[in-house]
Amino acid sequence: xxxxxxxxxxxxxxxxxRLFGPGIVQMQESQRRRCAELDLPFEAPRLxxxxxxxxxxxxxxxxxxxHHEFHRAVLAAYFARSQDIGDLDVVSEIAAGIGLDTAALRxxxxxxxxxxxxxxxxxxxxxxxxxxVPTFIFAEGAxxxxxxxxxxxxxxxxxxxxDEGR
Numbered sequence: 001x002x003x004x005x006x007x008x009x010x011x012x013x014x015x016x017x018r019l020f021g022p023g024i025v026q027m028q029e030s031q032r033r034r035c036a037e038l039d040l041p042f043e044a045p046r047l048x049x050x051x052x053x054x055x056x057x058x059x060x061x062x063x064x065x066x067h068h069e070f071h072r073a074v075l076a077a078y079f080a081r082s083q084d085i086g087d088l089d090v091v092s093e094i095a096a097g098i099g100l101d102t103a104a105l106r107x108x109x110x111x112x113x114x115x116x117x118x119x120x121x122x123x124x125x126x127x128x129x130x131x132x133v134p135t136f137i138f139a140e141g142a143x144x145x146x147x148x149x150x151x152x153x154x155x156x157x158x159x160x161x162x163d164e165g166r
Contacts, residue, residue, distance in 0.1 A: 002055040003125045003133050004118065006048060013049040013086050031079070034147040041080040049078075049086025055121070056114035057091045060105050061098070069098040 016024045028044040035042035054074055061070035073094045077083040083090045088109070092102045108114065128137060136144045136153070139160055144153055 001124060002051075002058050002118065002121045003130055003135075004051050004055055004122055005133055007052070007122075009048055009050040009086070011050050011086065013047040013084055016046060016048050019048055031147050034149065035079070037150050041076075043080055043082040045078055045082045047082075047084050049084045051086060052115075052118060053088060053109060054085045054091050054094075055118045056109055057095060057105060059114040059117040060108050061095070061100060064100055066098055066100060070094065070100070073098055 020027065032042050032044070058067060058070055058074070061067045074085055077090060077094050078085050085091065085094075088106070091109075092106060095105050096102050128135075129143075130137075130145075132145045134146070138144075138156065142156055142160060144156060
């Protein structure tokens with residue numbers, strides 16, 4: 001599901017350094033290590049974009065049967081190319097890259113057709129206790145929040161499997 005982690009972000013976005021201070025460098029270095037573990041490209045984002053537009057575009061992609069492709073393309077745009085995913089032109093470029101009808105997307109976004117879906121996702125995330133992204137929820141409420149080391153996932157899955165086998 002989509003999660004609007006910072007709904008207070010203004011339309012033009014906020015520089016991450018302004019939002020998090022100099023600690024952002026250490027946070028992004030941790031992200032870089034996680035990406036390296038998984039052989040994923042990483043370019044430290046400079047801007048926290050307002051995610052409302054891209055979340056609503058993701059719902060448009062879901063209706064078109066391309067949510068997975070759109071989601072992956074958005075993550076690549078943000079984390080591998082440091083693009084502003086709150087910018088309509090960037091969102092349209094991402095959509096075009098996976099074969100979505102960008103004219104229809106822009107029309108639906110302008111009409112606010114997916115605002116309700118975004119709000120429903122926010123409510124569901126709140127009910128599940130989601131406070132960060134990514135969040136992976138497993139059996140019996142076990143969660144992994146944030147870009148954690150792969151070994152953390154392995155330990156949790158092993159513990160869940162072991163407990164289930166008893």
